[in-house]
Amino acid sequence: MSENEYDAIVVGGGHNGLVNGAYLAKAGLRTLILERRHLVGGAAITEELYPGFHFTTFSYALSLLRPDIVQELDLVEHGFLPIEMPSSFAPAENGDYLILGADEDENMQEIRRHSKHDADAYERYEHDMSRVVQLVRPLIDKAPPNLWGKTPEDAAALADLASHLKSVEPKVLHDLVRLLTGSAADFLDDYFESDLLKGYIASSGIIGTKVGPMSQGSGLVLLYHSMGEHDGEYGVWGFHKGGNGGFTQVVARAAQAYGAEIRLESPVDTMVTKDGRAVGVALADGTELSADIVVSALDPRRTFLELVDRRELPGDFVEDITRFRYQGTSAKVNFALDGLPVFPGLSDRIDQYGGFVNIGPTMEYLERAYDDAKYGWYSSRPYIDGAIQSVIDPDMAPPGKHVMSCFIQYAPYQLKNSDWDTERDKFADTVQATLESFFPGFGDLVLHREIVTPLDIERTVGLSEGNIFAGEFLAPQMYFFRPAPGWSDYRTPIDGYYQCGSGTHPGGCVIGAPGKLASQRILRDKAEAAKS
Amino acid sequence: MVKTTPFHDRLEPLNRTGLWAHWSGYLSAVKYGMSAKHEYFAVRNGVGVFDTSPLFKYWIRGRDAERFLSGVLTRDIRKCRPGHAQYSVWCDDRGYVLEDGVFFRHSESEYFLTSARPNLGYLSDLAVGYEVQIEDVSDDYGVLAVQGPRSRAVLSALAPEVSDLGYFDHTAAKIGKTAVRISRTGYTGDLGFEVFVPADEAGAVFDAIMDVGRGHSIRPFGEEALLMARIEAGLILIDVEFGSSRLAYTDQERFTPKELGLGWMLRGIDTDDRPFVGRDAIRRELATKSSRWAMTGLVLDWQDYDRLHAEAGLITPKDPVPLPWESMLYDVESGDQIGYATTLMYSPVLQRHIGLARLRPSYAKSGTDVHVEITIDHEYKRAHAETARVPLFNPERKTSNPDRKTANSDRKTT
Numbered sequence: 001m002s003e004n005e006y007d008a009i010v011v012g013g014g015h016n017g018l019v020n021g022a023y024l025a026k027a028g029l030r031t032l033i034l035e036r037r038h039l040v041g042g043a044a045i046t047e048e049l050y051p052g053f054h055f056t057t058f059s060y061a062l063s064l065l066r067p068d069i070v071q072e073l074d075l076v077e078h079g080f081l082p083i084e085m086p087s088s089f090a091p092a093e094n095g096d097y098l099i100l101g102a103d104e105d106e107n108m109q110e111i112r113r114h115s116k117h118d119a120d121a122y123e124r125y126e127h128d129m130s131r132v133v134q135l136v137r138p139l140i141d142k143a144p145p146n147l148w149g150k151t152p153e154d155a156a157a158l159a160d161l162a163s164h165l166k167s168v169e170p171k172v173l174h175d176l177v178r179l180l181t182g183s184a185a186d187f188l189d190d191y192f193e194s195d196l197l198k199g200y201i202a203s204s205g206i207i208g209t210k211v212g213p214m215s216q217g218s219g220l221v222l223l224y225h226s227m228g229e230h231d232g233e234y235g236v237w238g239f240h241k242g243g244n245g246g247f248t249q250v251v252a253r254a255a256q257a258y259g260a261e262i263r264l265e266s267p268v269d270t271m272v273t274k275d276g277r278a279v280g281v282a283l284a285d286g287t288e289l290s291a292d293i294v295v296s297a298l299d300p301r302r303t304f305l306e307l308v309d310r311r312e313l314p315g316d317f318v319e320d321i322t323r324f325r326y327q328g329t330s331a332k333v334n335f336a337l338d339g340l341p342v343f344p345g346l347s348d349r350i351d352q353y354g355g356f357v358n359i360g361p362t363m364e365y366l367e368r369a370y371d372d373a374k375y376g377w378y379s380s381r382p383y384i385d386g387a388i389q390s391v392i393d394p395d396m397a398p399p400g401k402h403v404m405s406c407f408i409q410y411a412p413y414q415l416k417n418s419d420w421d422t423e424r425d426k427f428a429d430t431v432q433a434t435l436e437s438f439f440p441g442f443g444d445l446v447l448h449r450e451i452v453t454p455l456d457i458e459r460t461v462g463l464s465e466g467n468i469f470a471g472e473f474l475a476p477q478m479y480f481f482r483p484a485p486g487w488s489d490y491r492t493p494i495d496g497y498y499q500c501g502s503g504t505h506p507g508g509c510v511i512g513a514p515g516k517l518a519s520q521r522i523l524r525d526k527a528e529a530a531k532s
Numbered sequence: 533m534v535k536t537t538p539f540h541d542r543l544e545p546l547n548r549t550g551l552w553a554h555w556s557g558y559l560s561a562v563k564y565g566m567s568a569k570h571e572y573f574a575v576r577n578g579v580g581v582f583d584t585s586p587l588f589k590y591w592i593r594g595r596d597a598e599r600f601l602s603g604v605l606t607r608d609i610r611k612c613r614p615g616h617a618q619y620s621v622w623c624d625d626r627g628y629v630l631e632d633g634v635f636f637r638h639s640e641s642e643y644f645l646t647s648a649r650p651n652l653g654y655l656s657d658l659a660v661g662y663e664v665q666i667e668d669v670s671d672d673y674g675v676l677a678v679q680g681p682r683s684r685a686v687l688s689a690l691a692p693e694v695s696d697l698g699y700f701d702h703t704a705a706k707i708g709k710t711a712v713r714i715s716r717t718g719y720t721g722d723l724g725f726e727v728f729v730p731a732d733e734a735g736a737v738f739d740a741i742m743d744v745g746r747g748h749s750i751r752p753f754g755e756e757a758l759l760m761a762r763i764e765a766g767l768i769l770i771d772v773e774f775g776s777s778r779l780a781y782t783d784q785e786r787f788t789p790k791e792l793g794l795g796w797m798l799r800g801i802d803t804d805d806r807p808f809v810g811r812d813a814i815r816r817e818l819a820t821k822s823s824r825w826a827m828t829g830l831v832l833d834w835q836d837y838d839r840l841h842a843e844a845g846l847i848t849p850k851d852p853v854p855l856p857w858e859s860m861l862y863d864v865e866s867g868d869q870i871g872y873a874t875t876l877m878y879s880p881v882l883q884r885h886i887g888l889a890r891l892r893p894s895y896a897k898s899g900t901d902v903h904v905e906i907t908i909d910h911e912y913k914r915a916h917a918e919t920a921r922v923p924l925f926n927p928e929r930k931t932s933n934p935d936r937k938t939a940n941s942d943r944k945t946t
Contacts, residue, residue, distance in 0.1 A: 067883075071834050076883050083577055084880075086570045103566030134847065231569075231880055232850030241577060351565070392570070392749055394578045394682055399747025 006032045006261075008293040008522070009281055011268045011307065012462075012501065014042020015248050017297030019515030020500040021262075022073050022255035024293075027523050031260040032289065034281070036267040036462065039245075040252045042297075043461045043468065044510050046245025050448040052398040053336040056243040057452060058461060058468070060387050060405040061085075061356070063228025063237040064511040065247075066141060072516075078253040081241035083392055084230045085355030090200040091438045092361045095345045098196050099352050102236075115194040125191045125201075126235075131172045132179060133227050133234050138164060140227065140506045143517050144479045144488045179219035180475055185363050187219050195362040203360040203383060206409060208468040208508065210329040212370030213363045217474050224473060224507065237355065239389045243396065244510055251512075271296070271307040271497060278496035281307075292496050293522055297515070299463055299470035300324050300483035300503040304492070313493050320484035324477060324503070328454040328466030329373055331411035333431045336448035337402040340388070341439035350391070357386030357404075359438060369410055376416030378427050381434055383409045401447075406431060413454040413465040420455040427453065469508025470501050479505060490518035491525070498522055534559055537585035538674030538734030542742075546752050553755055556648075558586040561754035569852050569880065571753035572760045575720050576881050579682035579745055580753040581738075584719075584726065585674045588650050592635075592643040594664035601635065601643060603808050604658055606789055607797045610806070612637045617700045617715055620797065621789050627813030628777035628786040630654070631770065634717060636702050644713075644728075646675070648770045654778075658809075674734035678741060679724030679761075681929055682748040687714065687725055689744045694725060699931040707737045719758060721765020723929040759854050763888060764879050766829060766922025768792055773827070773874050773888065788817055791890075793827030793922060826896030829924040830861075830873055832885035832904060833916035844909050850878040850885070861889060862903040862914060870895050873904060879925065886924050887917075895919065 006029075010021040013035030021033040039045060043058040062082050070080055087101035098114065100107045104123075112119040145157035165173060178187060184205030188198045202213035205222035212218065230236040240247035252262060267284040271294050280290035296303040304313060304321045313321075340350050360366050360383045369379035385407040390396035397403045408431055415423060428451045435442045454466025463470055471477055480488050483503045490498050500518030502508035535558045537543075543561060551562040560583065563571060574580035592601065601609045606629075607620035617636040621629045633647030645651070652668045659666060678687055688695040691705035694714055702715035710733040718724030729737045742750060759769075768774060777786045789797055802815055817823055841848040854877040861871045871891035879886045887904070895902060898921050903914040 067834075070883050076881070080883065081577070081881060083573050084567075084569055086565070086567065101566060102569065106566050130847065134845075231852070231878060231883075232848050234847065354570070390749075392573065392578070394747070394749045399685075401747075 004287070004289045006030045006289065006291040008032070008295060009034060009289055009291040010295045010297060010500070011271070011281060012036075012042065012297030013040035013252070013262060013264075014297050014461075014501070015044045015251060015510055015512060016500050016502060016515035017042070017295070018248060018251040018255050019069060019073070019512040020295055020297065020519050021260045022251060022258055023516055023519035024295075024522065025255055025258035025260035026073070027519070029293070031255075032291070033255065033260055033262045034266045034268055034283070035262065035264050038264055040262060040264070041245050041248035043457070043463065044244035044248045046243035049450055050336045053401065053403050053448065054243060054396045055334045055336075055403055055450055056245065056389065056405050057334065057450065058332065058457065059244045059510055060239075060389070060407065061237045062240050062244065062247060062510055063225075063230060063235075064509040065228070066512050066516065067229070068141070069512040069516055073251070073254045075250050075254055078250045078257065079241070080247070080250045082230060082238040083241060084236065084238045086392065087352060087354055088200070088356040088358060089352040090196060090358040090361065091343055091345070092196045093365070096196070097343065097345055097352070098200055100200075111194070111197060114196055115192070118192045118194045118197055121191040122197070128175055129223075129226050130234050131168070132175050132223060135164075135168050135172055135176055136223070136227060139479070140513055143490065143521060144505050146486065146489055147480055148486050176223075179223040181216060182219045183214050183216050184218040184222040185214040187222070188363070195364075199360050199362040199365060200358050202363045202366060203358050203385065206366060206370070206383065207385070207407075208330050209473050210327050210373060210410070210412065211474075212367040214367050215370070220475060220478070221473050224509070228509075228511075239387070239393055241393060241395070243389060247510065268307060270309075273312060273494060273497075276312070276495065278494055293498065293526070294496060295498040295500050295518060295522065297501045299326075299467070299501055300499070301326070301464040302462060303499050303501070303503070308494065308497075317484055317487065317493055324483050325472045325474070326413070326465035326467035327472065328413040328457060328463070328468065329410045330466070330468050331378075331408045331427065331454055332450075332452040333406045333408060333428045334450040334452070335404045335406065335446050336397070337388075337404055337445045338447055339400065339445055340391070340402055341404075341435070341442050341445065343439055353388045353391045355387070357384075357388065359384035359386065359434065373410030373412045376412060376414060378411045378415070378423070378430065379409065380430065382411075382431055384431065384434060386435075406435070411454055413458070420453040424451050424453050427451070470503040471507075473507060478507065482507065490514075490521040537583050538729070538731040539583045539585060539676060539738050542735055542738045543583055543752060555755070556586040556588070560586060561752065563754040563756050564752045568754065568756035568760070571751060571757035572852065572880065574749065574751045574753060575680045575722055575757060575761050577681065578749040579678065579680040579686055580751055580757070581741065581745070582677040582679065582753050582758055583674070584677045587646040587648065587675060588668070588670045589673055589675075590645040590647075590652065590655070591667040591669055592645060592655070592664060593641060593667075594662070595641055596662040596664045597641050597643055600659055600662040600664045602806055604655070605635070605808060606810065606814070608800070608804070608806060609635060614639050615701055615703065617702055617717060619700075621792075621794060623789065623810030623814065624777045625810055625813065626777070627788050627810040627817055628780075629774055629789055629792060630776050630778055632768075636713070636715060649776070672731055674729045674731050676727045676729065676734075676738060676741065677718050677720075677724060678727060679718045679720045679722055681723055682745075682750075683724050684934075686741060686745045686748055686750065687727070690740055696933055697725070698933060708740050710737050712737060719765075719767055720761035721767065721923050721925060721930060722761065722927060756853055760852050760877060760879075763854055763875060763877055763886065764881065764923065764925035766793070766888065766924060768827070768888075773890075787825065788814065788823060790814070790817060790823045791825040791827070821893075823893055825871065825890045826893045827922070828889050828891060828896050828898070829920040829922040830876070830887040830889040830902075830904065830917050831882075831920050831924065832876075832887075833918070834884060836916040837885060837906075840906070840908055840913050840915055846908065852878050852880055859887070860905040861891060861917075862905065863895075864901050864903050864916070870902065876904070881925055888922070889919065891919065
């Protein structure tokens, strides 16, 4: 083959593109991964934006990554090192706080401080959630069956799904449906009375999605964020050594070790077809690269409406893709800090900062933050998911200094009567003022501030409307329907063109499943084609 | 009355758990926070300190010190130059291991020994006729292990001598006003040092190390985290992998150095002229290949382990705290018992269940498929596992120096 001929070309070097490329290369395909930017990782990157301070600009924690990918791609060999968060810290507005950590008994006593009723309720909640997660995980790790498929393979997959759903106790299936269709608030109200505890848990029900905890749909988001694990402990989160950019560098090294080639600063202009099937890509600089397999790791809008001439696609499909919803609602403000923030209720302790710092003290606080977004504005008192990785990973900042990643909601992509370029500093000031109210003196610690609006996410990473999941997490856009009915099997209406980004099943977060499952589809199709 | 170490008044307030083990009659922290895993991560990712003061400590001094020790120790101590240290075992006349320890050679005629069990009586009895003085100074020093990738950065800020200290080398240094001895040794299989401090000045040295360490996320770690690290590092432990031959009831409880995976310590003993206790038996064992066991690492098959738990409706446990009991190993085909794992754990850095195994030598080749017995829902099940070379985790930083990527290969030691 000549230097511009490949078996497979993956468009987009985000984590799913890298995972997909690694699996294809491992299977022996001559694989090229194309990345538009100067570094791979997509939204999972670490950058030294201020001397000595390493920022996780976008994605900042790890839990959903499928453990089988770690094994199958031999990631440990390439430096995979997830570090468990020691604790999560949720300050209350009255100066009190909730700290939950690795020890169940300690957690139980901490919860009793807030509500004696909730001490045992928490055990039941965790158990019930684990049962639902046990039910869901096999579905996450497999492509959804094609409801409309006509092959014996499709029928068998559907029968497997039915028997899996029937294999669990009715209560577990009912809990699943309550989560998939209901609100986080309704689900949590059944267990708890403590506002602080509910605020803390419900925060996981709004991440990346334009819903409040009282909106239907937030249950699904809550479930999704409880589905991961750290070393077998469900719902537990960790940091990757060196941030999530450290993780994507690991996957890139694994992909290269299997023989994949990575080209940076190589934006793709179009996916090239011939006689209705994929034959390669054309780069923005005019270079043509050929391959019988082209895989897009971009979101559905860019995969189908930008890389492809829509006249090559069925009309119904174009309609489905056009109305696939994004409406990003998250932003980030990351800080280089001269020292750790001081929480007045715990001024003599620092161990609470090893994990998430959750500024979402009640469900009402979260819902009111959402209210602003409903009408096209960012929250005046935003939800903040802080994370100071440098507390447990000294490589992130100079000795004694810290980097604080702050994930912010709500920051709707569409602002009413203004735009993000105008509002970015005022928005960041709002975030900083909120932090100041919980951590007096916070502003004095700030050495550098990085503002990432939804518009920045779209411009820099390429995620449409800044949606961090490459498409909203709501039931009509999940499972059979992600990204469009009939196209949840990683194929596309164009032969040889595949999709492997977070806009496909199971969805977003640093999870790797779309990349892996797409590679299985591709390799099966290739084997079939070789037979016939 | 249980004793406390020279660092105890500093460590006691840091131990949020209230849990203390008894180690050689001293209080020793099991863990300082509720999760030993975070202490383990300090060692693998930042820096941790472990109070290893309960070790027994001896000065062995005198004109005949080298000649005396070279007749006692299995490994050739004559190769240990001043400023270097050697890990060694010593055996009985049948070639079974009595004990192990680390010998720090301070000068031509001075050695400092640390060992897990008391040894003054045994060594003194053998020293008759040699010009050598053996002194038990166990209570005179505190020993603080400073371990992890950031350990060099922390200690070299206090004692610049540390910055180019080679693997298993040691040096005199000052921390604040205190004269200390710092060695590039430890029991974690990572970059690390041990600081020997006069007992009455231990607190000040501890404070200085923690002050500098704060910016490097330093934290104390307890016995649980140490055990996790030592298994990954393939380091044997008395009363787990072996016990003193002198105190054994049966030969089943006795092990030769070769059987403990210490064959590297025996290089050259078939030809050199050094007489030492157990030499003839060891030579015979090597010549006739009569070792009963081999030590290997064990890596469980993750898919099989997952499958067995999933079939039982359980979430696969991945507990890093080592099992305190043996797990039997079987031939995959015949089902015959072929050995046992002395301990098993889930390794967070390797992302696998691992163990240390004692197997019949014919199974010891790396990559041999064996069955390990595990308990799932109160039933014995057998999961596939592979033998693997120890150490299972062996980062380059353990032996490397900043200016010299890898240490001399003749420094092979544990």
